[in-house]
Amino acid sequence: MKCKIEDIVEVTMGQSPKSQYYNSEGNGVPFLQGNRTFGFKRPTFDTYTTLVTKSAKAGDVIMSVRAPVGDLNITPVDMCLGRGVCSLRMKNGNQEFLYYMMKYYMPQLLNKESGTVFGSVNRNDISGLEVDIPEDTDEQRKIARYLTMIDDKIELNTAINNNLEQQAMALFKSWFIDYEPFDGQVPTTWKYGVLGDFVEIKRGGSPRPIQNFLSDSGVHWLKISDATGISSPFINEIKEYIIEAGLKKTVHLKSGSLVLSNSATPGLPKILDIDTCIHDGWLYFPSSKFSNEYLYLYFKHIRKNLIALGNGSVFTNLKTDILKNYPTYLPTEDVLKKFDGLVQLIFSMILSKTRETKRLSEIRDTLLPKLMSGELDVSDIDL
Template identity: 55%
Template sequence: MAKTDTSTFEQKLFKSADKLRKNIDAAEYKHVVLGLIFLKYISESFSEKYEELDKDEYSDPEDRDEYIAANIFFVPKDARWSHIHANAKLPTIGQTIDEAMEAIERENKELKNVLPQVYGKANLDKTSLGELIDLISNTDLQAENDNSKDLFGRVYEYFLGEFANAEGKKGGQFYTPKAIVKLMVEMIEPYKGRVYDPASGSGGMFVMSEKFVLEHRGRINDITVYGQESNQTTWKLSKMNLAIRNINSKFVAWNSEGSFLKDAHPDLKADFILANPPFNQSDWGIDILQEDGRWKYGVPPNGNANYGWLQHMLYHLSPKGVMATVLSNGSLSSNTSGEGEIRKNMILSDLVECIVALPKQLFYNTGIPACIWIMRRDKNHHNREVLFIDASEMGYMKDRVHRDLSDDDVDKIKETYHNWRKGENYHNQKGYCKSATIEEIEKHGYILTPGRYVGMEEYDNDNISFTSELICINKTLREFTNKDAELNDKISKQLNQYFPHINWDNMNFSSNEILEHTAKVIFKEWFDKYKTDDKLPEGWKVDTIGSLIDIKRGGSPRPIQDFISESGYRWLKISDATATDSPYIFRIKECIIKEGLNKTVLKKAGDLVLSNSATPGIPKFLAVDTCIHDGWLHFPSSKVSNEYLYLLFLSIRPKLVQQGSGSVFTNLKTDILRQYEIVIPDEKTFKEFDKLIKPIFERIYSNSSQIHEFIRERELQINENDLNVATIL
């Protein structure tokens, strides 16, 4: 039985067109193909109007004003598709198309400097170009009704996505995956008013806004789009993309300086803002913008523009406006160079409405985990609350490298958000969504990572009886009650020994926050109070961190998508570290297959690692065996305990991050870390410190591990039940 071809029209057309690409780079070929699709569209639209005028004895089909009045581009004779197609087999076809593009620009001022004139280039095979013209000529791209314009738009949009995929990292600079754009648009609902995108790329946000309006029976003229793009090539793609959709792009501007240095719309107050700005952009101009009026909540650092983009958008947001933007997950937790203070100020000003953690591998140009920020000036429905949605486990793998959100995923997220706003049919769901007060967020240090608030997913009870469930709960609680009582006594004994002027008896050390703060206070008193130029106690010295530990990077550069799997060897990501308040990492979401091990470094439970990028300088203990990539530093040999190192890294983190580098995100410089001078005590002091501090960390581990031990015990019970059933059968 023959296999049925279920490919869409757009897929078939792209597949055929791509065969003709031959040795031309995708980045160059996209201009060839998209330019021809645009030329075909405006020519067909012109021909449709031409035939209408030709039938009217009082009209002149060559009258340019007739087309302008109908909002149709005027196409000169030598630029019409019929002329192009008739000359497709001639060796001069490239020059013919370039001249056609030039003629169209002359007749239509809104297309000036927009259309590609690349067809006469020597590296473009003219036979293949002729075949491409034949292919487009023989398709169903006929402008007979409004649906045909949608078809042109669909083809253009699909081709943009495919070229972005083919270009990889560079492709992400001009294209945001359709599912993300759709989600953002359907969350903020740009139904009527001014829509702004300060990093407008190829215009996808505007196209999806137009779709939203039309699908909800609105009028396209009810929205006006404003945009700015610093890449002229991308801007040209957007002008054609919007023209095919009949969207007025008069206010979509290009300048090489970009939105920060030369704001094209300085007085704009937009009703809706949609954006996907460059992630973690460095050297973006803050050195000459220190006193800029946009920085109401704090001056963003030069090394990262995330909070520059957020404040630029807030500056342009109307009093009743709402915005949705995609940023890296690091924006949710970074405290580098004042970013934490800016985030705190925004939260306390009640501007943050919703945070959505997105799945990995959605973007073409980066493996950095991303999130959506929804910010609103007038939060009359949920004052002093923020909705957290963890969608990081949603989606499906559409190919080996890229994940996508299904329509059902998009619907679930947007409905959760809208139900929450309306106060109807919403409830907090473990592992998925949580409405948190600003007071709760304050307790988390104004960090906005959804995983901290939504908690772990509820576990299904279908495979375990009520009695077995209670036995698991009882067993776990009893074990930890006994264990914690021993640890309480151990900690009290040490604290009484070293600080006898305070009574530490009968304490219940159940708070990790208090325990970690206690450890920091002790570290500060014992070590931090000494500076490298102070007179030191006998036997103490000033030396480098490198004299105490061996510092190595993790494995190969991220991402290693070809090796990612649903099961296998755990693979630690920076987002696993920022998702937990505990010093210990238990929950690691991602795995790699065995073939990926040589790209990583395998670390054991109990080892200490230090984040090197995205959100650098975070020390964490591994509670499970895991592989690490080059975004982590590890320490194969050390003369000091991991607990000492953990507290040391916390104390010097601000200075280390300040000296970091990186064009996309801040990296710690390993040489600077090795050569960083500290006060090193004598061996006896180290031993005394470890004796005092280790029980504190043992209790922190115990507190952090309870839920994970319960889950493990429960899984053992389920497996035992399954085994008993299998035995009976």
């Protein structure tokens, strides 16, 4: 069935209430603006309002309409729509299907994007979007259910990984912050110094102008945005590449290396599960008395302190010297070995789930256009 969005969907554009009605105490109605983190499949709320201007009902598809355009969620509760988001509700159809339909047609909608600095789409852009969908709501339900099962598994993997990382962090704090295995005191056999005494800290590099070296293939080029959009400690997907001519001006790291962001979103540690080049917005550690797992947890723990020590007129910058001069203890080799034996098992499980999630995402993204276009028939799928 060929139609326009306005024929099958009710579109409600958001409008933010005045700021004096906001609170973070959970009083009032959950409130979402377009510049807030949407989360995975379900939005997360940290702001509430006692004055509702525009509202969405539980089950509505929520879409950001500016900066950036096209983030999608399904709200689990009634909520207030702020500026920069809209809600979509099928007039007669399946809401889960609507979510995946919008993902499928998002490239066409983004072609309507306007704005000199921040892109945006308006009600007319959305309402006038032409789509071709199954008229049978049962077929819509089957398509949606097929894709939802994959997303549910991805969401479960994310929850498992978050729990595993919390366990690892709790263990780190127990041993190296509260010193619980050592009667609550730093053992006298541990060495006191600064991080630079125990870890070699270096900075990545960038060929310039970088636009002359970017390519559709070649060597992976790690950007800060590749790290900020994932919750896993591991990076196994990188969107951009540079040509080999740029290798002389950058740093090429192998899978298994630890990196730490030092600009834009500073103090964010990640472990590579893919070979890549890194620009000067990243720090790396060619040699260390600590394992990658220890350093990852250590950097997560001290991140707020590092940000406070950083400086920058627009973005906070984490200078190498700040990290090198950060005071720390070096536990004995046997203590570190015992700790690594525990946490490396946890990180191994996290890595396995992270890789599985990537495979599931690739399967979903391959199936989505085939299911939406009718290339793959779901009439015989029993769900």
